[in-house]
Amino acid sequence: MELAAVEQLVRPDHLLRKVKKYIDFEFIRKKTAPYYSSNERVGGRPPVDPVLLFKMLFVGYLYGIRSERRLELEVRDNIAYRWFLGLSFYDRVPDHSTISQNRRRRFLGTSIYQEIFDEIVLQAMKKGFIKGEVLYTDSTHIKANANKKKFRLEQVPESTKGYLAELEQAVEADRVQHGKKQLATRKEVTVKTRETKISKTDPDSGYMVREGKPEGFF
DSSP: OOOOOGGGGSOTTOHHHHHHHHOOTTHHHHHHGGGSOTTTTTTSOOOOOHHHHHHHHHHHHHTTOOOHHHHHHHHHHOHHHHHHHTOOSSSOOOOHHHHHHIIIIITTTOOHHHHHHHHHHHHHHHTTSOOSSOOOOOOOOOOOSOOTTSEEEEEEEOHHHHHHHHHHHHHHHHHHHTTOOOOOOOOOOOOOEEEEEEESSOTTSOEEOOTTSOOEEO
16 A cells, blocks of 8 residues: 555646646636525535536546546546546546536526636636637648548537537437437527538548648648
């Protein structure tokens, strides 16, 4: 048996250390307060801390985890995620169904996800991390083996609502895989979309337009 603190096992230059140092997530508690009943603890289990709930979703958004079930497993196994969320080695990770039900019931029809995302971005801007003007990426784009004349136009969701839509699709796929019936269709908030080109020969590629260079799928 060895004794170790979660803090000691997270490398000093980890991205989540920088996020935790400069972003204060406590505003989430006040922002979500109207959606929690004062007597909610009576007659049932207490709700999951909203700060923990939304920080989990932040981890999923930041690291491209597109399933709530997968998010639960990743947090369970990843020490850095546990540390960021304030969970010890033995603390239970919130079940994926808890995240899903809060999204589908408690926060249904609200703009709370976008409000929280916007506040995090504003905090980052105040700290001088981003200016909100130009986004630079360090990457190498490889031209896809796709005919740029064969494509279909498709409306895709933007911003955090797009991520939530992907989570919803993952829930439905998971239920089908486990032989469960589909959940009742719920009317969500209006999702802002944009039109993009989807290749018919390589649907996984993305269409790119670059200044001074030929456009195509990469």
